[in-house]
Amino acid sequence: MKNLKYIIPTLLLTVFMASCSDDDDTPEAVNEEEIITTVTVNLVSDTGNITLISTDLDGDGPNAPVIEVSGNLKTGTTYVGSIEFLNATESPAENITEEVEEEADEHQVFYIPSGGLDVAVTYGNFDSNGNPLGTIFSLDTTTAGTGTLNVTLRHEPTKPNDGTLANAGGETDVSVNFAVTVEE
Amino acid sequence: MKIFLSVAMAFVMAHSFAQTCDFTLQGIIVDLHDDSFLDGATIILAGTDNAVLSDFDGNFKFSNLCAGTYNLQISHPACTTKVFTVDLDGDITETFKLEHHLEELNEILIKGNTYYTKAESVLENRISQETLDNNSSASLGDVLKNISGVTSLNTGNTVVKPVINGLHSSRITLINNGVRQQDQEWGAEHAPNIDLNTAGNITVVKGASALQYSGDALGGVVVAEPAPVTLKDTIFGKTILSGQTNGRGGSITSSLTKSYENGWFGRVQGTAKRYGDFEAPDYILSNTGLSERDFSINVGINKIKYGIDVYYSYFKNEVGILRASHLGGAEDQVSAINSEIPLVINDFTYDIDAPRQDVTHHLGKLSGFYNWDNIGKFKFTYDLQRNNRFEYDVRRDSEDDTPSVDLELTTHNLTLSLESDVSEVVSLKTGLVGNYQKNFADPSTGVRRLIPDYDQYKFGVYGIADIILTDKWIAEFGARFDYTYMDVFKFYRSSFWEERGYDLTFPDLVIDDLGTQVLTNPELTFNNFSATAGFSYKFSDDYALFANYSLASRAPNASELFSEGLHHSASRIEQGDLSFKSEKAQKITVTFQKKSKRFSFAVNPYASFMNDFIVIEPTGIRQTVRGNFQVWEYRQTNARLLGIDTDASYKITDALNFTNKFSLVKGFDTTKDDALINMPAANLSNQIDYKLPFKQTINIGLESNYVFEQNEFPENNFEVFLAETDTFETVDISTPPAAYHLFNFNAGTQFNLGSTSKLNLNLKITNVLNTSYREYLNRLRYYADDLGRNVLLQLKINY
Numbered sequence: 012m013k014n015l016k017y018i019i020p021t022l023l024l025t026v027f028m029a030s031c032s033d034d035d036d037t038p039e040a041v042n043e044e045e046i047i048t049t050v051t052v053n054l055v056s057d058t059g060n061i062t063l064i065s066t067d068l069d070g071d072g073p074n075a076p077v078i079e080v081s082g083n084l085k086t087g088t089t090y091v092g093s094i095e096f097l098n099a100t101e102s103p104a105e106n107i108t109e110e111v112e113e114e115a116d117e118h119q120v121f122y123i124p125s126g127g128l129d130v131a132v133t134y135g136n137f138d139s140n141g142n143p144l145g146t147i148f149s150l151d152t153t154t155a156g157t158g159t160l161n162v163t164l165r166h167e168p169t170k171p172n173d174g175t176l177a178n179a180g181g182e183t184d185v186s187v188n189f190a191v192t193v194e195e
Numbered sequence: 196m197k198i199f200l201s202v203a204m205a206f207v208m209a210h211s212f213a214q215t216c217d218f219t220l221q222g223i224i225v226d227l228h229d230d231s232f233l234d235g236a237t238i239i240l241a242g243t244d245n246a247v248l249s250d251f252d253g254n255f256k257f258s259n260l261c262a263g264t265y266n267l268q269i270s271h272p273a274c275t276t277k278v279f280t281v282d283l284d285g286d287i288t289e290t291f292k293l294e295h296h297l298e299e300l301n302e303i304l305i306k307g308n309t310y311y312t313k314a315e316s317v318l319e320n321r322i323s324q325e326t327l328d329n330n331s332s333a334s335l336g337d338v339l340k341n342i343s344g345v346t347s348l349n350t351g352n353t354v355v356k357p358v359i360n361g362l363h364s365s366r367i368t369l370i371n372n373g374v375r376q377q378d379q380e381w382g383a384e385h386a387p388n389i390d391l392n393t394a395g396n397i398t399v400v401k402g403a404s405a406l407q408y409s410g411d412a413l414g415g416v417v418v419a420e421p422a423p424v425t426l427k428d429t430i431f432g433k434t435i436l437s438g439q440t441n442g443r444g445g446s447i448t449s450s451l452t453k454s455y456e457n458g459w460f461g462r463v464q465g466t467a468k469r470y471g472d473f474e475a476p477d478y479i480l481s482n483t484g485l486s487e488r489d490f491s492i493n494v495g496i497n498k499i500k501y502g503i504d505v506y507y508s509y510f511k512n513e514v515g516i517l518r519a520s521h522l523g524g525a526e527d528q529v530s531a532i533n534s535e536i537p538l539v540i541n542d543f544t545y546d547i548d549a550p551r552q553d554v555t556h557h558l559g560k561l562s563g564f565y566n567w568d569n570i571g572k573f574k575f576t577y578d579l580q581r582n583n584r585f586e587y588d589v590r591r592d593s594e595d596d597t598p599s600v601d602l603e604l605t606t607h608n609l610t611l612s613l614e615s616d617v618s619e620v621v622s623l624k625t626g627l628v629g630n631y632q633k634n635f636a637d638p639s640t641g642v643r644r645l646i647p648d649y650d651q652y653k654f655g656v657y658g659i660a661d662i663i664l665t666d667k668w669i670a671e672f673g674a675r676f677d678y679t680y681m682d683v684f685k686f687y688r689s690s691f692w693e694e695r696g697y698d699l700t701f702p703d704l705v706i707d708d709l710g711t712q713v714l715t716n717p718e719l720t721f722n723n724f725s726a727t728a729g730f731s732y733k734f735s736d737d738y739a740l741f742a743n744y745s746l747a748s749r750a751p752n753a754s755e756l757f758s759e760g761l762h763h764s765a766s767r768i769e770q771g772d773l774s775f776k777s778e779k780a781q782k783i784t785v786t787f788q789k790k791s792k793r794f795s796f797a798v799n800p801y802a803s804f805m806n807d808f809i810v811i812e813p814t815g816i817r818q819t820v821r822g823n824f825q826v827w828e829y830r831q832t833n834a835r836l837l838g839i840d841t842d843a844s845y846k847i848t849d850a851l852n853f854t855n856k857f858s859l860v861k862g863f864d865t866t867k868d869d870a871l872i873n874m875p876a877a878n879l880s881n882q883i884d885y886k887l888p889f890k891q892t893i894n895i896g897l898e899s900n901y902v903f904e905q906n907e908f909p910e911n912n913f914e915v916f917l918a919e920t921d922t923f924e925t926v927d928i929s930t931p932p933a934a935y936h937l938f939n940f941n942a943g944t945q946f947n948l949g950s951t952s953k954l955n956l957n958l959k960i961t962n963v964l965n966t967s968y969r970e971y972l973n974r975l976r977y978y979a980d981d982l983g984r985n986v987l988l989q990l991k992i993n994y
Binding site for chain 2: 185
């Protein structure tokens with residue numbers, strides 16, 4: 012039992028040293044990889060181009076997304092549309108659209124106009140199974156009106172689906188409401 | 196004359212013979228260490244064929260003995276056989292002390308509160324080896340539910356956290372093999388990383404009165420002790436194999452112990468479990484599989500004077516989290532809650548995909564004791580624990596197998612204690628605890644840290660006095676002080692830092708400004724004082740009363756202080772508060788107990804009053820690019836808990852036994868004047884056990900478990916805008932599920948395989964009627980039903 016005399020001080024010393032050997036390096040900041048900060052919808056037509064942008068640089072933080080719509084849409088127009096997802100917390104900003112397109116069969120973008128908005132969206136690109144992806148699309152306006160255009164990116168939706176979010180399921184990676192006006 | 200003398204001599208001798216041969220020798224056999232009675236000891240009167248067994252209270256008796264000197268050989272299965280010499284010249288009663296080695300080994304573990312660990316005084320608080328064996332494939336949290344007042348907080352069916360009298364997580368201290376478990380217990384979806392097969396028995400102390408373990412256990416202390424080792428030259432072991440239908444898997448656990456009379460012993464033990472997707476009555480719970488691998492090794496020497504014990508255990512499990520519970524935002528939550536069935540149901544598989552947890556826990560321990568004459572028993576324990584937790588979320592790129600949470604928690608702990616008998620009536624336990632803990636969050640996850648990097652130093656000191664006032668009264672007083680210092684490096688989002696006003700209240704904490712985030716270095720100090728006072732009163736052999744007051748004080752944990760971000764499994768944003776103080780609780784608990792062979796009961800009402808109690812609750816909705824999320828913020832409030840636990844057991848005949856358990860707890864937020872969230876619903880359990888009248892003993896049992904609907908809850912529902920229908924929809928996250936009633940059946944029998952081996956065969960059917968139900972304290976109750984019927988077959992071999 013004499014050993015105890017040595018064991019205890021040794022242990023104490025071990026704990027003490029472990030406590031002291033603490034390195035003073037400050038931790039590294041985390042590069043957020045999964046976050047989408049910026050959603051840009053480009054609508055191109057002969058009568059003019061419109062851009063819809065949602066920016067939320069603090070991700071899940073308290074600041075709400077900043078939503079900008081560059082102007083009003085014109086009635087009776089076909090817009091060629093494309094969407095871009097960016098992670099602007101990284102420098103340079105990471106283009107997440109490419110990642111979505113590479114895994115097209117696991118993603119789908121939905122464009123859902125609210126009641127007052129008389130627009131129709133047609134998918135312009137598809138995954139390898141021929142199911143819609145929606146990073147390229149066309150948007151046709153008919154009559155004038157005002158409402159919201161919801162843009163939703165779903166991860167692992169049921170494909171094919173009937174075009175509604177309820178039927179598609181999956182997880183929401185992006186859901187943005189743009190206030191849009193269609194005028195004469 | 197000669198004849199007369201002979202006759203006279205003969206008469207005298209005969210007379211003296213007759214006179215001196217009706218003596219009785221009575222004795223009580225007790226344990227040298229704690230004076231507990233040893234039943235079943237064999238007492239042989241050397242040189243005669245007289246032998247008796249000691250009864251339940253350690254008593255034995257030899258009658259009609261002649262005067263003289265006798266040698267008594269006393270043997271007991273758990274003790275070394277000892278010979279006592281008795282001079283008999285009249286009726287005598289003597290106490291014989293045996294070295295009870297079964298207890299001896301456990302001496303390394305500091306024993307709990309006297310009231311609870313004294314001679315099985317409270318029947319409801321201990322889980323026996325047999326119950327543990329019968330549940331070898333279950334989790335610790337599930338087995339603890341055998342105790343009234345203990346429920347569980349679940350994430351699905353594989354992540355099971357114990358809840359004692361309505362409190363859980365950091366408010367429960369787990370003592371595993373003599374050391375405090377350090378495994379990130381703060382998380383609601385972090386189950387204890389303990390293989391219950393390493394335990395020989397488990398004791399639950401409800402409340403914070405076991406101050407030698409901790410002063411912050413507002414809920415209670417769970418003590419898992421290893422199976423005892425006898426001080427004999429022997430080798431023994433057991434293997435338990437079980438297979439079950441639900442999860443289509445099984446488990447195997449095995450242990451082998453070798454001990455020597457000279458005190459050396461060694462033990463190895465291992466467990467493996469593997470299950471695929473579990474099933475609710477109507478569907479497969481996709482991605483709920485489990486894989487677990489554990490082992491432990493223990494070597495030591497144990498003498499009367501001293502002992503040393505070296506222990507290492509490894510625990511690794513991989514747990515799938517229900518796929519349908521991983522949600523994007525409030526819109527997803529609406530569809531998931533409104534759907535009758537989970538939104539993702541796949542074919543059965545053994546694969547465990549994201550979302551999943553992968554946790555490894557290492558525990559190394561060196562402990563010992565030394566009996567100093569006239570001073571007492573000195574004990575030391577040093578332990579090193581490393582807990583590595585990976586959590587994998589569903590990522591955008593499904594090929595990407597980077598964890599979202601990668602935490603490594605390392606804890607060194609040193610405990611020194613002294614137990615001494617100051618006098619015949621006063622015994623004293625004192626101790627010092629030093630603890631260093633380091634948390635490292637790997638930044639390569641690409642996800643903001645859930646828990647920041649920190650170093651934490653703790654120092655504690657305690658003293659507990661037990662005073663035997665009379666035969667009937669025992670009093671206990673204890674006090675403990677804990678000092679905690681945390682040195683934290685935490686990245687805050689600048690927006691959060693400013694929203695909280697921390698830029699004004701804590702401007703000095705910022706050591707680096709990175710634009711969108713700031714690096715801060717909070718250094719926090721907490722001083723916690725805790726105390727206990729209580730007594731026990733024994734009315735008679737059958738009735739006893741225990742009363743206890745405890746004051747507990749707990750420093751806020753890293754999650755409560757520093758949370759700041761999205762919790763996918765709950766689909767909510769959680770926020771902590773840097774300015775939290777310690778929470779304090781005062782608890783009064785009374786137990787009235789009757790214990791007899793036929794009828795036993797215990798009634799245990801309690802009241803707990805808490806100041807600065809930390810709760811998390813919703814405070815609003817936040818818009819993000821992913822849509823809306825509910826924000827849950829930690830908040831300090833005053834609260835009270837009132838509850839009662841009861842146990843009753845009635846032996847109707849020798850073959851038929853009835854047991855009943857009931858528990859009720861009511862939690863109330865006195866500041867907000869509203870019910871506390873997540874309080875377990877009242878629970879009533881009835882069980883009948885019957886020994887079938889066959890030559891081969893078969894025991895069968897039927898259990899009914901009724902869980903009431905929780906009708907006291909805060910209303911935290913919120914509204915969310917659905918673009919598709921252009922409407923607002925209420926998300927009901929508050930309403931508890933309906934009451935449910937489950938039946939469980941079990942049957943078991945035992946075969947003797949030779950003189951030292953036994954085989955037990957058990958059949959267990961849980962949820963016999965395949966009832967669909969949801970449990971309020973299951974975090975996944977919004978998305979799926981709980982488990983359906985399970986048939987489990989278990990084979991246990993002791994050798």
